[in-house]
Amino acid sequence: MKQHFRRFRARTLASVMALAFAASTWAVEPFTLGDIRVEGLQRVEPGTVFASLPFRVGEEYTDEKGTAAIRALFALGLFKDVRLEVAGNVLVVAVEERPTVANVDFVGAREFDKEALTKALREIGLAEGRPYDQALADRAEQELKRQYISRSLYGAEVVTTVTPIERNRVNLTFTVTEGETARIKDIRIVGNDAFSDATLLGLFEIDTGGFLSWYTKSDRYSRVKLNASLEALRSYYLQRGFLEFRIDSTQVAMSPDKQDITITVNVTEGDRFVVSGVTLEGNYLGKEDEFKSLVTIRPGEPYNADQVAATIKAMTDYFGNFGYAFAQVEARPEIDRASNRVQLSLVAEPSRRAYVRRINISGNVRTRDEVIRREFRQLESSWYDADRIRRSRDRVDRLGFFRDVNIETVEVPGAPDQVDLNVGVVEKPTGSLQLSAGFSSAEKLGLGFTVRQENAFGSGNYLSLDLNTSKYNRTLALTTIDPYFTQDGISRTLEAYYRRSRPYEDQGGNYSLATMGGAIRFGVPFSELDTVFFGAGVESTEIRPGTNIPAAYLAYAERFGYRSTALPLTLSWTRDDRDSALVPTSGRLQRLTGELAAAADARYWRGNYQVQQYFALGKQYTLAFNGELGWGQGLGDRPFPVFKNFYAGGLGSVRGFDQGTLGPRDVTGSSIGGPKKVVFNAELLTPFPGAGNDRTLRLYGFTDVGNVFGEDERPAFGDLRASAGVGLAWLSPLGPLRLAYAVPFKKEAGDRIQKIQFQIGTSF
Known part of the structure; x- marks a missing residue:
């Protein structure tokens, strides 16, 4: 009330003053202005005042023009007082400027940093250097209180202190008493009989809190989260046959001390309906059988709104594949309340067929038009094809250059059979200079330096320089990728690298393997999901002797030399239809890689196949499988190079065993890996207790099976190692972190056990 009164008083006084000053000019007879003088200016330029006056020297002055002049000057917001005085044929404009804000400070603000609050006030017009008024x-x-309310600090108080200083300026100090965060004390659902409170409240993004609420903030009230939760509640009922379900009201009550919030949701469930049948009506272009195959609604099952929506969308999209950009499909239910059954009629109106006249691209300040256009499968002057447009949008989005990609279909005025596609993109920074550090139980401390540009000079080309170091592996690599080396979309990758490594097992030795080389690789897309890569390279590997070097390394070096040169040819295939690269819940990833070196010193072939499959078990749970097979063999009279061996054990392989220690050992007891590898993993991922449905923080249970075998060994089920355990997966600011506690339940004497393992940056 206090604030409203102040505003009313300020406006009233300004109006009264303006009318009073205007009244003082009414007694003046019209005359020709000989001169205009402005008095009282300190910081405002005289030109600002003269530009606002509705008259000039030599023009006639009247009472009406004087009133208009006063109003115009007050409207500038720069003056708290304006007077017009007449002396002969001279008009004197006397003004009193408003104080200017010299400094804005905040006291007691801990929830927000100063920059965030300063920006919020700047958006409403209060900032350093601007005029001040009450x-x-x-x-x-009020804006500061609104900011705190958005963080559930409903008891926050703000007191403004205005301190005048020299040259008609003021300092503003906002003293904030933040108070305690308001928490959700209780959530009640009234009117539910078919489902329990616990089941329905489990759908909500907000809750009454748990021991992880400090991280998830799920017990803080948010109108946006409440609306999302109510939509999830409505969807849950509509998926299970409650066709007439409705949310009658939602009350949010706050305790007098503004610390506790109670939410009450009143619902009416209605009856549960079963679908008795589905019929197609309208114009289906003579393709009724094809459209029927898109129907996911099943007679005899409860009415499911999601199935109805999915069917309508599939049909609308299918119409779009034939050029009908404005097709409409409507679901008309016929309800039989006596038997609680509903008959659905899907009525289609394809409207008219359309061509795509132009594809207009906007928002790409840095990225060249051609980088976006070459990803399009929908062409100009061709039939509108919804499937091609959808694939075009996904391909542009997968470039990784944009925060948002949106395609809007716009009718062309005067041409009912034509549309334009307006493609709007929001660019994001694609270059990075990173200094990073990581730590794992296997490789200890690792430091990294990366210079990367995913969209070099707006051309869509990739360029990177990576420098990584750890206790066991060190890498320096330069890579460049041209994704459109040819107009058909064949990519070209050039890389040069230097790697120094040794097996994970640390026995205090200082030997190492140093590999230096380069490669060229081409990628040929055979479909939207499948890409085949082939390439060639040259590399030189040096066995650097030292203390505790495995006997197998010495034996290979004595027979073939400490330095080996190879000319590997590579051929690989990748297919990826996962819904996410970081947190997948469905889809499959497959990789098949082959490497052949038939010339130079090292002669071998090596193949590796990996498949990952994800199944979504409802909204919260994910079942994941990973399988990997590796096989290598020497060519001619040469054995498989020991420095090309596979390794198993540890994170990303068989957890519970020390990293890289499974498989053959030489006479010194060192783990040397082998040319044959078998690994299988199964995981069940669940939300972390108290974290709600946060997919960035999850628990998982797992079972791992696998081993590595020597060149003369035959993989056998009885020789596999196995473990089981639980773990934590977190998308931390440093990268994906995985912590695992595993207990080997199938092991052999001499196996090196490590029950607790963790790593930042690992995948499966």
Whole structure:
């Protein structure tokens, strides 16, 4: 009430003053202006005043023009007082400027940093160097309170202190008493009989809190989260046959001390309906059988709104594949309340067929048009094809250059059979200079330096320089990728690298393997999901002797030399239809890689196949499988190079065993890996207790099976190692972190056990 009164008083006084000053000019007879003088200016330029006056020297002055002049000057917001005085044929404009804000400070603000609050006040017009008035200060107080309410700090109080200083300026200090965060004390659902409170409240993004609420903030009230939760509640009922379900009201009550919030949701469930049948009506272009195959609604099952929506969308999209951009499909239910059954009629109106006249691209300040256009499968002057447009949008989005990609279909005025596609993109920074550090139980401390540009000079080309170091592996690599080396979309990758490594097992030795080389690789897309890569390279590997070097390394070096040169040819295939690369819940990833070196010193072939499959078990749970097979063999009279061996054990392989220690050992007891590898993993991922449905923080249970075998060994089920355990997966600011506690339940004497393992940056 206090703030409203201040605004009313300020406006009233300004109006009264303006009318009073205007009244003083009414007694003046019209005359020709000989001169105009402005008095009282300190910071405002005289030109600003003259530009606002509705008259000039040599023009006639009247009472009406004087009133208009006063109003115009007050409207500038720069003056708190304006007077017009007449002396002969000279008009004197006397003004008193408003104070200017010299400094804005915040005391007691801990929830927000100063920059965030300063930006919020700047958006309402209060900032350093701008004119000050009390109404603006009142608005600033309300804006600051609004910011705190968004963080559930409903008891926050803001007091403004205005300190005048020299040269008609003021310092503003906002003293904030934040108070305690308001928490959700209780959520009640009234009117539910078919499902329990626990089941329905489990759908909500907000809750009454748990021991992880400090991280998830799920017990803080948010109108946006409440609306999302109510939609999830409505969807849950409509998926299970409650066709007439409705949310009658939602009350949010706050305790007098503004610390506790109670939410009450009143619902009416209605009856549960079963679908008795589905019929197609309208114009289906003579393709009724094809459209029927898109129907996911099953007679005899409860009515499911999601199935109805999915069917309508599939049909609308299918119409779009034939050029009908404006097709409409409507589901008309016929309800039989006596038997609680519903008959659905899907009525289609394809409207008219359309061509795509132009594809207009906007928002790409840095990225060249051609980089976006070459990803399009929908062409100009061709039939509108919804499937091609959808694939075009996905391909542009997968470039990784944009925060958002949106395609809007716009009718062409005067041409009912034509549309334009307006493609709007929001660019994001694609270059990075990163210094990073990581730690794992296997490789200890690792440091990294990366210079990367995914969209070099707006051309869509990739360029990177990576430098990584750890206790066991060090890498320096330069890579460049041209995704459109040819107009058909064949990519070209050039890389040069230097790697120094040794097996994970640390026995205090200082031997190492140093590999230096380069490669060229081409990628040929055979479909939207499948890409085949082939390439060639040259590399030189040096066995650097030292203490505790495995006997197998010495034996290979004595027979073939400490330095080996190879000319590997590579051929690989990748297919990826996962819904996410970081947190997948469905889909499959497959990789098949072959490497052949038939010339130079090292002669071998090596193949590796990996498949990952994800199944979504409802909204919260994911079942994941990973399988990997590796096989290598020497060519001619040469054995498989020991420095090309596979390794198993540890994170990303068979957890519970020390990293890289499974498989053959030489006479010194060192783990040397082998040319044959078998690994299988199964995981069940669940939300972390108290974290709600947060997919960035999850628990998982797992079972791992696998081993590595020597060149003369035959993989056998009885020789596989196995473990089981639980773990934590977290998308931390440093990268994906996985912590696992595993207990080997199938092991052999001499196996090195490590029950607790963790790593930042690992995948499966």
